[in-house]
Amino acid sequence: MLRRIQVLLLALLFVVPAWAAIEEVDFNDAQQLVRYKALIAELRCPMCLNANLAGSDAPIAADLRAEIHKQILAGKSDEEILQFLTERYGEFILYKPPLHIATSILWFTPPLLLLLGFFVLRRMLAGSRLQTAESDPLSRQEQEQLQQLLQKDQQG
Numbered sequence: 001m002l003r004r005i006q007v008l009l010l011a012l013l014f015v016v017p018a019w020a021a022i023e024e025v026d027f028n029d030a031q032q033l034v035r036y037k038a039l040i041a042e043l044r045c046p047m048c049l050n051a052n053l054a055g056s057d058a059p060i061a062a063d064l065r066a067e068i069h070k071q072i073l074a075g076k077s078d079e080e081i082l083q084f085l086t087e088r089y090g091e092f093i094l095y096k097p098p099l100h101i102a103t104s105i106l107w108f109t110p111p112l113l114l115l116l117g118f119f120v121l122r123r124m125l126a127g128s129r130l131q132t133a134e135s136d137p138l139s140r141q142e143q144e145q146l147q148q149l150l151q152k153d154q155q156g
Contacts, residue, residue: 025069032072039068039081044093052095 027033037054043064045056053061053068064085071081082094091097099107138146 025065027069027072035078036069036072039072039078040065042095043068043082043085044095046089046093 025033025036027036040053043053045051045053045058045061045064047058047060048056051061053064067085068081071084076084085093091103097103097106
């Protein structure tokens with residue numbers, strides 16, 4: 001009996017995702033569908049934080065997809081739709097925020113850190129080359145001792 005319950009639960013695990021609703025969107029032409037897909041791919045879900053609207057199952061993502069669909073059918077341009085959503089949800093909703101003073105840290109910190117890393121690496125490598133070049137060669141007495149030790153090793 002326990003085995004049957006386990007099999008039933010396992011089967012339900014694979015069947016439940018099939019019950020998920022699939023959104024159907026109708027547009028007047030193919031260009032509107034292309035715009036819709038591009039917009040939902042480039043906008044972030046406010047609830048999921050790191051998923052776009054196309055890949056999110058959150059209720060707010062479904063609402064935003066419906067809003068974008070409605071605005072496209074109403075004849076709004078992509079810029080007008082993005083402006084509407086940015087005014088409502090802030091620049092957080094954009095995966096590529098525009099460049100201005102508040103977002104300059106987001107845009108310039110990664111390249112600056114990369115350059116700093118290359119500079120530090122270069123200095124470290126130059127320092128290690130300088131250290132090996134400056135190391136003193138063996139004195140004459142040390143060379144003679146080394147030769148004697150090598151000869152003893154070969155003989156013994």
